[in-house]
Amino acid sequence: MKPDTHVNTKTLGFALLLLAAMMLTACAPKLIRGAAPMVRMTELGHADETIALQLSMRNVNGVTLDILHIDFSMSVDGNEIIVYKGPVETSIAANGTESWPVEVEESQSSRELLNKLQNGDVKSLPYALRGTITSKEDGDLHFEYEGHIYPLPGRPGHFR
Numbered sequence: 001m002k003p004d005t006h007v008n009t010k011t012l013g014f015a016l017l018l019l020a021a022m023m024l025t026a027c028a029p030k031l032i033r034g035a036a037p038m039v040r041m042t043e044l045g046h047a048d049e050t051i052a053l054q055l056s057m058r059n060v061n062g063v064t065l066d067i068l069h070i071d072f073s074m075s076v077d078g079n080e081i082i083v084y085k086g087p088v089e090t091s092i093a094a095n096g097t098e099s100w101p102v103e104v105e106e107s108q109s110s111r112e113l114l115n116k117l118q119n120g121d122v123k124s125l126p127y128a129l130r131g132t133i134t135s136k137e138d139g140d141l142h143f144e145y146e147g148h149i150y151p152l153p154g155r156p157g158h159f160r
Contacts, residue, residue: 031062036141037092041074041129042099044149045158046106046114051082053102057133059092065135066091072131076149081110088133117151117159124148 043054053074059065067088074082082104092098116122129145152158 033061033063034138034141035060036143037061037065037067037133038145039072039129039131039133039143040145041127041147041149043152043158043160044114046111047157049106049111051104051106051110051114053082053104055100055102056097057092057100058097059095062094063137064091064094066137067133067135069134070131072129072143074127074129076110076113076125076127079109079113081107081113084131114157114159117149118156120151124150 038058038060040056041053042056045052057067067090069086070088071085072082073080073084082102084102084104088100090098090100113125117125125148127147127149129143131143133141133143135141149159152160
């Protein structure tokens with residue numbers, strides 16, 4: 001008895017098509033949702049007993065991130081120089097970045113630290129930025145970043 005090559009070719013073709021579809025699905029990018037944004041300090045300035053901080057918030061999610069509230073602190077060389085708790089009410093597009101300014105009252109210790117940096121007594125200051133963003137869809141999302149603050153040449157009282 002001769003095997004039916006027509007049926008075997010159809011079966012083999014279907015199996016190969018199914019295998020190719022499964023491989024393409026496995027290689028497809030995954031939609032990220034519920035991940036905390038990457039929050040970084042892009043600029044810091046101090047004048048008139050006020051610290052102005054510019055934050056960059058990058059949404060790593062594949063969907064819009066609607067932020068309702070942010071609580072964070074920034075420590076420099078182990079000293080907390082900024083504490084902020086309050087509403088934000090902003091949206092960051094999927095895989096997008098937004099800048100967000102914050103102004104807080106400057107403390108004596110933060111003024112002394114930043115003046116040391118401005119006067120060249122130290123070349124840089126280590127800092128840590130830690131906090132929580134509350135999003136509409138995903139609730140509390142925690143973030144943390146560590147880096148160094150450097151003076152901006154030609155701009156007294158401004159740092160990056």
